[in-house]
Amino acid sequence: MSTTGPRGSVRIVGGRLRGSRLPVAAQPGMRPTPDRVRETLFNWLQPVIDGARCLDLFAGSGALGLEAVSRGAVQVLMVERDPALARALREQAERLLAAEAEILCTDALALLRGPATPAFDVVFVDPPFGQALWAPVLDALPAWLRPGALVYVESPVDAALEPPRGYALHREGRTRETRYALYRYGP
Numbered sequence: 001m002s003t004t005g006p007r008g009s010v011r012i013v014g015g016r017l018r019g020s021r022l023p024v025a026a027q028p029g030m031r032p033t034p035d036r037v038r039e040t041l042f043n044w045l046q047p048v049i050d051g052a053r054c055l056d057l058f059a060g061s062g063a064l065g066l067e068a069v070s071r072g073a074v075q076v077l078m079v080e081r082d083p084a085l086a087r088a089l090r091e092q093a094e095r096l097l098a099a100e101a102e103i104l105c106t107d108a109l110a111l112l113r114g115p116a117t118p119a120f121d122v123v124f125v126d127p128p129f130g131q132a133l134w135a136p137v138l139d140a141l142p143a144w145l146r147p148g149a150l151v152y153v154e155s156p157v158d159a160a161l162e163p164p165r166g167y168a169l170h171r172e173g174r175t176r177e178t179r180y181a182l183y184r185y186g187p
Helices: 036-048 061-069 083-094 108-113 135-142
Strands: 004-010 021-025 053-056 073-077 103-106 120-125 145-156 167-174 178-184
Touching: 021 083, 036 061, 036 120, 036 145, 036 167, 053 061, 061 073, 061 083, 061 120, 061 135, 083 103, 103 108, 108 135, 120 135, 135 145
Parallel strands: 053 073, 053 120, 073 103, 120 145
Antiparallel strands: 004 021, 145 178, 167 178
16 A cells, blocks of 8 residues: 555654654555544553653554654654555654654564564554454564563454453553553563
């Protein structure tokens, strides 16, 4: 898929980049995490995000990964398979002087099935809803996590999502259309 032009923007809601706008491409399936949900999520993550190593598996607009950078993450690996979106993410990271962000243009599931780069503290899993990638991603993820890592999962409100063994629900919330949950991973 390629982008078909800008559809609008989202803003970074906290930290050193607060108020910065990120363009949102007019692309099927693109639905950035709303400001209110991101604010709630990063309030939950506040005790751990400063100094954290983060993995954003379906980066899209970059709202989650760049919010993590803004709030003190020391490294954020942002994975986006669409070359145009990955290029746009690189441009945004450069514009915002977000040297902590590394953008990788590849398929998230293919990356997770390859050799692991372990020791991520926080992972964002917000795939296109129509692709139902939650279970395979969560199954492949443990080799990439530090014990006690936090994994954020965004899914349709009516999705029957059962996390695999090893994940414990930490916090969750809902909007009219979306369920968002934070899981703690531990052996």
